[in-house]
Amino acid sequence: MHKLLAKQMARFLGKEGAVGDPAYQELLHAISFAYQDYEENYDMLKLALEVSSDELLEANKKLSIQAEQYQYFLNQLMQFASTLGGRQDSELSEQKVDKIIAFLQSQVEERKYFEEQLRANQFNLRALIENTSDIIWSVDVDLQLLVFNSNLQTLPFMKRDLVPKMHQKLYHLFDTLYLKQFIDLHTRCMQPEKFSVQMQVEGGSEVWHFSFNPILSENKVLGAAVYAHDISAEKREQERIVLAKEVAEHRSTAKSQFLANMSHELRTPLSTIMGYSDILHEELSEKEELKRYVEDVEKISTASKYLLTIIEEILDITLLETGKINLYVKPFAVQALLEEIQEIAVPLMEKGENRFAVRVEPNIGVMQSDMMKLRQIIMNILTNASQYTSCGTITLSVFPKEEDEGDHLIFEIKDDGSGISPEKLVHLFDDQFATPKSEKVQEGFGMGLSITKRYCDLLGGTIRVKSMVDVGTTFTVTLPRQYAAAEEGVKEEI
Numbered sequence: 001m002h003k004l005l006a007k008q009m010a011r012f013l014g015k016e017g018a019v020g021d022p023a024y025q026e027l028l029h030a031i032s033f034a035y036q037d038y039e040e041n042y043d044m045l046k047l048a049l050e051v052s053s054d055e056l057l058e059a060n061k062k063l064s065i066q067a068e069q070y071q072y073f074l075n076q077l078m079q080f081a082s083t084l085g086g087r088q089d090s091e092l093s094e095q096k097v098d099k100i101i102a103f104l105q106s107q108v109e110e111r112k113y114f115e116e117q118l119r120a121n122q123f124n125l126r127a128l129i130e131n132t133s134d135i136i137w138s139v140d141v142d143l144q145l146l147v148f149n150s151n152l153q154t155l156p157f158m159k160r161d162l163v164p165k166m167h168q169k170l171y172h173l174f175d176t177l178y179l180k181q182f183i184d185l186h187t188r189c190m191q192p193e194k195f196s197v198q199m200q201v202e203g204g205s206e207v208w209h210f211s212f213n214p215i216l217s218e219n220k221v222l223g224a225a226v227y228a229h230d231i232s233a234e235k236r237e238q239e240r241i242v243l244a245k246e247v248a249e250h251r252s253t254a255k256s257q258f259l260a261n262m263s264h265e266l267r268t269p270l271s272t273i274m275g276y277s278d279i280l281h282e283e284l285s286e287k288e289e290l291k292r293y294v295e296d297v298e299k300i301s302t303a304s305k306y307l308l309t310i311i312e313e314i315l316d317i318t319l320l321e322t323g324k325i326n327l328y329v330k331p332f333a334v335q336a337l338l339e340e341i342q343e344i345a346v347p348l349m350e351k352g353e354n355r356f357a358v359r360v361e362p363n364i365g366v367m368q369s370d371m372m373k374l375r376q377i378i379m380n381i382l383t384n385a386s387q388y389t390s391c392g393t394i395t396l397s398v399f400p401k402e403e404d405e406g407d408h409l410i411f412e413i414k415d416d417g418s419g420i421s422p423e424k425l426v427h428l429f430d431d432q433f434a435t436p437k438s439e440k441v442q443e444g445f446g447m448g449l450s451i452t453k454r455y456c457d458l459l460g461g462t463i464r465v466k467s468m469v470d471v472g473t474t475f476t477v478t479l480p481r482q483y484a485a486a487e488e489g490v491k492e493e494i
Helices: 004-015 022-049 055-084 094-131 150-154 178-189 232-288 288-322 334-351 371-387 446-457
Strands: 135-140 145-148 197-199 209-216 220-230 324-329 330-333 355-360 366-369 393-403 406-415 464-467 472-480 491-493
Touching: 055 464, 145 406, 178 197, 178 209, 178 220, 209 232, 220 371, 232 472, 288 446, 324 371, 330 334, 334 355, 334 371, 334 393, 366 472, 371 393, 371 406, 371 446, 446 464
Parallel strands: 355 393
Antiparallel strands: 135 145, 135 220, 197 209, 209 220, 324 491, 330 366, 393 406, 406 472, 464 472
16 A cells, blocks of 8 residues: 555544454555555656656646546546445444545645646746847757757757757757867756856857756756857957956057157156246345336246246156055154155245144154155145145144054144135045135145045055135045065155
8 A cells, every 4th residue: 555545544444444344354455556656746847847847738638538447447436435334234334434534525626726836836937038138058068959049040049940849959959169168068957067168159249158057856866957158249249348447548648658758748848937936036136126027027037936836746657557656665754754744835825824733742753765756746745735734733643553554643634714615525646626716826736635545545544634724624644654565765656
C-alpha cells in the first residue's frame, strides 16, 4: 500500500481498518493503485517544469487524461464502496466508507489545485522568457537545447536561417567560426562557474554580452543557462565619450600652455612698467612743482600691480592644470613663518581699517612642508577676508591637532565681515568664481581661493569654510605637520 495512503487510512479508520475481509482488501488495493498512479503523474508534472515548456505541455495533456481516468475510476470505487456498505457480513460501516470517499475526493481536489497552479506558473514563466529583450537559452549536461525564447534565432553567432529546436545539440546551432568558443564556455559554466564575457561579431561592429549561469539541484549540475544582450550601442557611446574626453583634455592642455606662455610674455613688460612707476613716484614726490603728477603715477602703479596679480593667478592655475607645479618640501619653524605673514598682512589690514590678531600656541614647533605654498594659502585667505571686512577684526589662529592619520596643524582665519550667502558658498572654490562687483569691489580675478584649495590638496590637507551673511566667515585649513612621502631637502615633482 502507498505509504501516505496507509497513514491517511489509519487516521480516518483507526485500527479497525486492518480487517481481513477480502472485499475490503480489494478496495484498499484498488485505491492504493489509483493513488500511486496519480502521484507518479503529479511528480512528472513538477519535473517537467525543470525540463522545458514543450515537455511541460505534453505532461499536462497526459496528466489531464490520467485525471479523467482517475475520476472515472474513483466513481467506480465509490459505487463499489456503496455496495459494501449494504452487506451484513462486512465489518466496514457505512460511516467508514463515507470517510474513505470524502478523503479521496479531498485528494482529487488538492491535486487539481496544484495542477492549476503549476500550469499557471508555466505560462507566466514562458511569457517572461518570450517578452524579455534578452536572448535566453539553457542546455543540459549533454549540451542539448532545453529552454529558449524565439529571439535565439536572431543571435548573429548562430548559423544562418536556422530555427532552433528542442533537444538540438549545440554543435548544430552555432556557426563554425564560434562553435569551439561556445562549447568551451558552456563546458566551463558546468564546472560549475558563474561568469560573463563579451564577444564581437567577426568582421562587424556588433558586441554582445553573455552571462553564463550553472543550473544546480542539490549541488548537482543539471546544465547551463545563458543570457545574451546586444551592447553595441553602449560600446559606441563609451568610445564617443572617451574620444570626447581626449579631445577636451588636448584642448585644455593647449589652452593652459597658451595662457602660461602669454603670462610669461606679459610679466616682463609689466615688471618694467612697475619699476619705472616707482622711480617716477619717488622723483615727482621730491619736486614741489611736479607733485601734481604723483596721483597719476600712483594710478599707473596700482593698475600694473592689479594686472600682475591676474597674470600670477592665471599662471598658477595653468601650472596646476598641466601638473607642472613643484613642491619644495623642507622643515621650517611655524612661528617664524607666522611673524613673516603678520608683517606682510598688517598694511593690507590697515587699508580697510581692520584689526589683525595672530594667536598661536606656545612651542608650536617645526613643520615639514612647502613653506611658500603654505604662505600663499594663508595670504590668499587673509586677502579675501580684508576685502570683505571693513573696520572689523580678522584673526589668524594656529594650533596642533592629533588625528588618525597623524599629527596635523590647524590654521583658522576668522573675520566679522559681510559674510557669504549659502548659494555662493557652494561655488566658492570654483575656478574664476568671484562675488559680483555690485556687492563688493575686489582685487584679483576670482581664482585665489580656487588656487588655495588646490594647494591644500597638494600638501595633503583640507580646507573648509563656514559663513553667515552680516556675521562673518571662518576658513579652516588642516595640513599634516609632515608632508607624506617627502624627505628633507627633496624637491618633489607633482
